[in-house]
Each structure stands twice: as structure tokens, then as C-alpha cells.
Amino acid sequence: MPEPRQRADAVRSREAVLDAAEALFARSGPAEVSMNAVASAAGVGKGTVFRAFTDRAGLLQALAERRTAALRRAVAEGPAPLGPGAPPHERIPAVLDALARFKLDNQSLYLVLEEAGAASPYRSPSYTWWHTTLRDSLAQCADAGRADFVAHALLAAVRADLIAHLLTVEGLSVDEIRDRLAVYVRSVLPRDTHA
Amino acid sequence: MPEPRQRADAVRSREAVLDAAEALFARSGPAEVSMNAVASAAGVGKGTVFRAFTDRAGLLQALAERRTAALRRAVAEGPAPLGPGAPPHERIPAVLDALARFKLDNQSLYLVLEEAGAASPYRSPSYTWWHTTLRDSLAQCADAGRADFVAHALLAAVRADLIAHLLTVEGLSVDEIRDRLAVYVRSVLPRDTHA
DNA sequence: TGCGATACGGACCGCCGGTCCGTATCGTCG
DNA sequence: CGACGATACGGACCGGCGGTCCGTATCGCA
Incomplete structure (x- = not known):
């Protein structure tokens, strides 16, 4: 199966829809963006949106x-501290901090993304990737068998709706949250590796 | 405002709807229970359901x-270890364990309950209550200023969709999860209080 | 330039949460 | 005990959603 190539107009539409959707999600709240709205914002028919993204x-x-x-x-x-070269007890906090900052910058998108709805966020390739990365780093940090759960728990601490709540309702600043x-995160990592 | 009293039939309907809803949520998956289904399962009109629960x-x-x-x-x-008499470093793990077990026993209900949807789960009185309880216990455990966030983070570790994922996709047993x-939880609590 | 394959668009579908209002029931008071 | 005002009931109804379908327009290869 040699990748049947896509027609030029299909590629253009796909791009237009992504751009429009990104703009809409950035501007409005979570569930307020319908597929219809995305389609017409992209200047495209609804069928085209569904053809491109199922x-x-x-x-x-x-x-x-x-x-x-x-x-x-x-x-x-x-490169360190984010990259795989960094020692785990530096990399893990760095990765979580980066992820948290990123979610702070893309709140509305993530609120929608992590909405359970049909398929839980835990099945998405995106989550799996972060989890695996974190788990592997944690496994180098002693508590091998538990690394899997710890990775889940740490990622749960940066879930979009929690972060949004801290920011909006509890009134914390971005730096306070970080x-x-x-x-x-430091309190979760094993103490013995602390130097 | 002396509580205008409710009519007998209204009370009966309310109860019937709650019973029916509980049964439906226990039986089926999360989003699969419509208000219509609840109403007819309760042997009641849709309007009655909305009158009773808004x-x-x-x-x-x-x-x-x-x-x-x-x-x-x-x-x-x-009584201890769950009650307020227990020392924090015993009570906190006990409370979280109890909460986790409870969610394991009521998965589908909690999956629906914690669905972001309109209002985030963090605004619900139920969440607030658990958070406050946990925060107060944590505050007796040294790290005063951070207790608020730690309470959120620990509660995030027992979110219904995470627990469901561990059980269903990762295939952990209930006891493994606990x-x-x-x-x-023990790794998060301060070490100095460990005896 | 012609023609098969592909993508486009928007009318259309079933269903959802939520509203509305004519009708039936309640419970109080004479 | 009968009658009447207040309250609750039921289900037809509404707008809008995600998703489908298919006649039509466009693409790109020969």
C-alpha cells in the first residue's frame, strides 16, 4: 500500500480547517465550538471537515x-533539562513544568481535549506518549514497579481543568502554580537521589 | 421564608427519579443515559424530572x-482512622483509600459526575468538601502554605477516569491500585512525621 | 482534451437537553 | 364534605448538536 497521495484541494481544506479550529478554540470556551462553526469559519462545508478528520x-x-x-x-x-540526556531528578520536574506552562498557554484547547466525553483522555496517543516518557524517566529513579502509577499521578496533577480552576477560581498566578x-513534584521523587 | 413544604406527589416523584437514575447509571456506561431514559425508567414525564432537579x-x-x-x-x-480524631499521617491515606474504593464501586456514576462538560468538577460542592477536608488534615502536617495544592494533586490521583483506565486498560486489580x-500518598506526606 | 477518481457542500437524520402549557392532583379552608 | 386555589404532571415541542449521504464540481493523468 503505497500511500495513495492526496489531491491538492484536500490538503488545502485540511489546513484551512485546522487553522480555523485553532483560532476558534483559542477565542471561545470549551464546548462552545461546534463542528458547524469550524466548517463555516474555515469557509468549507461540513462534509469536508468530517471527510478530513472522521x-x-x-x-x-x-x-x-x-x-x-x-x-x-x-x-x-x-538538550537538558528537557531532553533525554538530563538526569531524571532534573528532567522530571522540568518536563512537568514545561507541560504545565504549555497547558496554561493553551487552556481552552486542553479543556476540550481532556474532556472525557466518548473516549477517555487516557487512551489518546498524546497522553500515552507523555506517560511513557515520564514513566521511563521515573524508572531510572529507583521505584521501578510503581513508576507507572506515579507517572499517571503526576500527570493528573497538571490536568487542564485543575490548572484552570487554580487560575480562575482560586486566583493563583501562573508562577504560583508553577x-x-x-x-x-520534588516531594514525590525519592529523597536518596537528591544531590 | 418558611420552606413552602412540598406536595406529597412531588416527593414521591423525586425519589422515583433518583432510584431510576441510580439504577441506570450503575448498569450502563457514562454518557449513555439520557434524561429521557431516566424519566421513562422512573415512570414519569420529562418535565417532572426537570422540575425536580433543574x-x-x-x-x-x-x-x-x-x-x-x-x-x-x-x-x-x-472514628479513626477516617474520622477527624485520627492523626493526619494516618487519616490522609485512609481517606484517599476509602475514596478510591468508593469510586471503584461506583465507577459509572463517577465517570459521569467528573465529566467536565458544562461546569468543571472542581466547582461542585462535593469536590470542595473533600478538598477542604484533605487540606485541613494536610495543614497539620507541616507544609501549611502548600496544603491547598497538595490536596488537589492527591485528589487528582484518584479521579474516576484514571482509576477506570488502570482497571480496564492496564488491567490492574483493585488491590494493586489501592x-x-x-x-x-505516603511518598507525598512529609517524612519527618513518619513514626 | 477528455475521463475516471476524488473531494466538495449542505440538506438531511436521529437524538439530545431543556421549555411550555393544558390538564390532573393535592391539600386547605369554609 | 365539597369546592377552589395552588402546585405538580406529562409529553409535544424547540433549537442545535454530531454525523451521513449523494448529486455536483474539481482534480490530475494520459
């Missing part, structure tokens, strides 16, 4: 993939 | 309130 979840996922590409690259192959998170 | 969120909240009453009482005024959680 369903709502597909569009959201494509959006996430595109938006996080740079950050993921920085973590996967960049600070609390940093302290918390 | 909207979907109201019904869900009433359901949660009713279902967790016993557990909340045990935590608020019961064990991982216990170890994790």
Missing part, C-alpha cells in the same frame, strides 16, 4: 498533535 | 450527594 475527536487530536509538536520534540530529542507544582 | 447537572449532583452520604459522615464524624495509591 469525527470531532479526530479533529481535536490532530489539533493537539500539531500544537504540541515543538514541545514534544524538545522533550524527545532536545512553584506549587515544582515543590510537589 | 437540569442534568442538578440530577447528577443530587445522586452524588445521596450516594456518598454515609462515606462523608464516616469521614466527618466517625497499593500503588497508598505508596504514592
Whole structure:
């Protein structure tokens, strides 16, 4: 199966829809962006949107993939402290801090993305990637068998709706959130590796 | 305003709807229970359901309130280790374990309950209550200023969709989940109080 | 330049949460 | 005990959602 190539107009439409969707999600609240709205904002028929992305979840996922590409690259192959070269007890807080900052900058998108709805966020490739990365780093940090759960728990601490709540309802500043998170993450990591 | 009293039939309907809803949520998956289904399962018109609970969120909240009453009482005024008499470093793991077990027993209800949807779960009175309880216990455990965030982070570790994922996708047993959680919670609590 | 394959658009579908109002029931008071 | 005002009931109804379908327009290869 040699990748049947895509027609030029299809590629153009796909791009237009992604751009429009990104703009809409940035501007408005979570569930307020309908597929209809995306389609007409992109200057495209509804059918085209669904042809390109299958369903709502597909569009959201494509959006996430595109938006996080740079950050993921920085973590996967960049320099310390984010990259794989850094020692775990530096890398883990750095990665979580970067992820938290990123979610703070892309709140509305992530609020939608992590909405349970049909498929839980835990099945999405995006979550799985972060979890695996974190788990592997944690596994170098002594508590091998528990690394899997700890990775989940740490990621849960930076869930979009929690962060939004801290910011909006509890009135914390971005730096306060980052600070609390940093302290918390350090408290979870084993003490013996602390030097 | 002397509480205008309710008519007998209204009370009966309310009860019938709660019973029916509880049964439906226990049986089926999360988003698969429509208000229409609840109404007809309760042998009642749709209007009656909305009259009694205002909207979907109201019904869900009433359901949660009713279902967790016993557990909340045990935590608020019961004996150690759950009750307020227990020392924090025993009470906190006990409370989280109890909460996790409870969510394991009421998965589908909690999956619906914690769905972001309109209002985030963090604004619900139920969440606020658990958070306050946990925060107060944590505050007796040294790290005063951070207690608020730590309470959020620990509660995030027992979110319904995470627990469901561990159980369903990762195939952990109930006891494995409780064990991982216990170890994790202990790692978060300050070491100095460890004896 | 012609023609098969592909993509486009928007009318259309079933269903959802939520509203509305004519009708039936309640409970109080004479 | 009968009658009447207040309250609750039920289900037709509404706007809008995610998703489908198919006649039509466009693409790109020969």
C-alpha cells in the first residue's frame, strides 16, 4: 500500500480547517465550538471537515498533535533539562513544568481535549506518549514497579481543568502554580537521589 | 421564608427519579443515559424530572450527594482512622483509600459526575468538601502554605477516569491500585512525621 | 482534451437537553 | 364534605448538536 497521495484541494481544506479550529478554540470556551462553526469559519462545508478528520475527536487530536509538536520534540530529542540526556531528578520536574506552562498557554484547547466525553483522555496517543516518557524517566529513579502509577499521578496533577480552576477560581498566578507544582513534584521523587 | 413544604406527589416523584437514575447509571456506561431514559425508567414525564432537579447537572449532583452520604459522615464524624480524631499521617491515606474504593464501586456514576462538560468538577460542592477536608488534615502536617495544592494533586490521583483506565486498560486489580495509591500518598506526606 | 477518481457542500437524520402549557392532583379552608 | 386555589404532571415541542449521504464540481493523468 503505497500511500495513495492526496489531491491538492484536500490538503488545502485540511489546513484551512485546522487553522480555523485553532483560532476558534483559542477565542471561545470549551464546548462552545461546534463542528458547524469550524466548517463555516474555515469557509468549507461540513462534509469536508468530517471527510478530513472522521469525527470531532479526530479533529481535536490532530489539533493537539500539531500544537504540541515543538514541545514534544524538545522533550524527545532536545538538550537538558528537557531532553533525554538530563538526569531524571532534573528532567522530571522540568518536563512537568514545561507541560504545565504549555497547558496554561493553551487552556481552552486542553479543556476540550481532556474532556472525557466518548473516549477517555487516557487512551489518546498524546497522553500515552507523555506517560511513557515520564514513566521511563521515573524508572531510572529507583521505584521501578510503581513508576507507572506515579507517572499517571503526576500527570493528573497538571490536568487542564485543575490548572484552570487554580487560575480562575482560586486566583493563583501562573508562577504560583508553577512553584506549587515544582515543590510537589520534588516531594514525590525519592529523597536518596537528591544531590 | 418558611420552606413552602412540598406536595406529597412531588416527593414521591423525586425519589422515583433518583432510584431510576441510580439504577441506570450503575448498569450502563457514562454518557449513555439520557434524561429521557431516566424519566421513562422512573415512570414519569420529562418535565417532572426537570422540575425536580433543574437540569442534568442538578440530577447528577443530587445522586452524588445521596450516594456518598454515609462515606462523608464516616469521614466527618466517625472514628479513626477516617474520622477527624485520627492523626493526619494516618487519616490522609485512609481517606484517599476509602475514596478510591468508593469510586471503584461506583465507577459509572463517577465517570459521569467528573465529566467536565458544562461546569468543571472542581466547582461542585462535593469536590470542595473533600478538598477542604484533605487540606485541613494536610495543614497539620507541616507544609501549611502548600496544603491547598497538595490536596488537589492527591485528589487528582484518584479521579474516576484514571482509576477506570488502570482497571480496564492496564488491567490492574483493585488491590494493586489501592497499593500503588497508598505508596504514592505516603511518598507525598512529609517524612519527618513518619513514626 | 477528455475521463475516471476524488473531494466538495449542505440538506438531511436521529437524538439530545431543556421549555411550555393544558390538564390532573393535592391539600386547605369554609 | 365539597369546592377552589395552588402546585405538580406529562409529553409535544424547540433549537442545535454530531454525523451521513449523494448529486455536483474539481482534480490530475494520459
